[in-house]
Amino acid sequence: MNSAVNIKYISFLSVVAALGGFLFGYDTAVISGTIAQVSAQFSLDAMSQGWYVGCALIGSIFGVMCAGILSDNFGRKKTLLVAAILFSISAVGCALSSDFNHLVMARVVGGIGIGVVSIISPLYISEISVAEYRGRLVSLYQLAVTVGFLGAYLVNYALLNYSTNGAEQLSDPALYHIFHSEVWRSMLGMAVIPALLFFVIIFFIPESPRWLILKNRDVKAGSILKHIYGSVETAAYEMNETKKVIGSETKSNWRILLKPGIRKAVVIGVAIAMLGQFMGVNAVLYYGPSIFESSGLSGDDSLFYQVIVGLVNVLTTILAIFIIDKIGRKKLVYYGVSGMIVSLLLIAFYFVKGGDLGISNVLLLIFFLAYIFFCAVSICAVIWVLLSEMYPIKVRGLAMSIAGFSLWIGTYLIGQLTPWLLQNLRPEGTFILFAVMCVPYILIVWKLVPETTGKSLEEIEKFWET
Incomplete structure (x- = not known):
């Protein structure tokens, strides 16, 4: 039946939709290279710094809530166009913001775009895919997110270098302002290029059939x-x-969620979605350069280290796509989260004893790369696969929306609280806390989540119902 499937055409549509994931990743990670500069310029304390990072996540929560309504009424394609417009407005607004409040408003607009594409991009890919290729095609979205992270780190690193090695010679006052004296503006503003590309190329794809x-x-x-x-x-x-x-x-109706077994599945989904945010990954993605600088690195070196972190994230995600169906969901969590705990404790040890023992900063980078490897190959790869398999078909969309909403709430909280944690618990205490939060996650997966690898959705549904 699928012998004549036009896989090139489907792949093109999937790549276009996955570009929304790239924007998601870029807009989320670009903040990491601007925190120190924005904090210094606007004299931000720890909580204000957290608000600068977390305000986009507030927009993301709002975007998630609106995405389903918009797409159901106006279509997936038009909703993606709206997201592209929001990303463009946000990028320009950040680059030209006159004060901190305007900057926050622009970040919130971009956050709404993030929330919209986080739901609609994978949804569109799923709806235009054929069953034989759906898994790997939907995984393109997750891969695009990690490429967006890496793209943001590379742009931040390149622009920071340019600001000190060439941009000071710019004669145009506006360009001098954006690329030299306040280079964070160009870092945030560069998102307008992929956003406009996304906007244009969407016109070349059809609506979801x-x-x-x-x-x-x-x-x-x-x-x-x-x-x-x-x-x-x-x-x-x-x-x-x-x-x-x-x-x-x-x-179907929402009352199905109240059945004992299904309610248990929803609660478990919410728990692993939220707990996953308190195991440190977004703290590293958002505040990586700040954490590296606290170890004694210069601004240039800290951004370069963050580029390497992003590259490992991309390569490990590619690996995860190929092995998740062979090793199994739960085993990946066991191996990965165990590795995360060890890596987090080693990072904490470095901040406690690294200076006294004269340990090189390169070792800190190795510990971070190990952490990112174990995280990307386990919880980052498994979470959405598990959530998409856990729930009955009649309430799968609603149940996933509840879990997704919880995930964004957790992401906001960790973005808001990390500066406070780093200031009051210091880096070593913060990473020990992240290691502790890994324990309930692995216990929940071990005791309460069934192994779904190789099982039909009907078999999984019967498990929860009984």
């Missing part, structure tokens, strides 16, 4: 499905199958 079928626009949906599947017969078959699924979904 599933959404078109929901809106009874069968002729247009059929044309897109024919392009995807390569034949009228297969397109008609897929449309009929979609109509059957839609028919069953319309009979």
